[in-house]
Amino acid sequence: MRTLNYLLLPVRSPQESARLYTQLLGCKPVENSESFVLYVLPNGIKVGLWAASDIEPRPVTPGGIEIAFSETSREAVLQTYEAWTGLGLKVLQQPKDMPFGFTFVVEDPDGHRLRPFVLAVRPR
Numbered sequence: 690m691r692t693l694n695y696l697l698l699p700v701r702s703p704q705e706s707a708r709l710y711t712q713l714l715g716c717k718p719v720e721n722s723e724s725f726v727l728y729v730l731p732n733g734i735k736v737g738l739w740a741a742s743d744i745e746p747r748p749v750t751p752g753g754i755e756i757a758f759s760e761t762s763r764e765a766v767l768q769t770y771e772a773w774t775g776l777g778l779k780v781l782q783q784p785k786d787m788p789f790g791f792t793f794v795v796e797d798p799d800g801h802r803l804r805p806f807v808l809a810v811r812p813r
Contacts (some may be wrong), residue, residue, distance in 0.1 A: 694734050696756065699741035699748035704781045708737045709797060712776060727791045741799075751800040758805040769805045778803070 700706040707718055707726040714736065719770050720727035724740040752805050760766045770784050778795035783804065785792065792806035 696734070697739055698738045698799070699744055699751065700738045701741060701769065703738045703740055706797070710736065710738060713773070713803070716747065725770045728779065745780055751802075755794065755802040758803065760805050760807045763807055766793065766805050766807050766813050773803070773805075 693759050698751060701728045703722070703724060707721065710728065711717055712727075713729055714730060716728060716730065718728050720724045726738040728736040730736065751784070758769070760769060767784060773795050774780060780793070781796055782792070782794040786809075788809070790806050790808040792804055794802055794804045796802055
């Protein structure tokens with residue numbers, strides 16, 4: 690059985706992106722070179738930052754998918770919003786309630802969309 694456990698993000702500069710993603714992910718990379726940086730998250734998911742100029746075939750423009758981050762509460766989403774906007778990330782969607790929960794969307798310098806969220810509590 691296949692396991693989906695690896696996200697590969699094309700970036701202009703892996704080193705510059707690593708400075709940001711080390712803060713966003715809350716961990717240090719396990720591999721770090723000029724053209725590639727790799728994180729292994731506590732849940733086992735791997736996130737690679739690869740120099741777009743080195744990828745074959747050439748990557749398409751980012752923005753077609755979102756990288757989602759589960760939060761534990763509405764307050765945690767708001768704390769993440771304050772922290773990430775403090776890093777200068779471009780806000781694409783202000784914090785708001787949506788049918789699935791409370792969320793916001795920012796964009797990293799390479800155009801990748803990042804969406805923290807907490808699921809809505811559904812009455813039983």
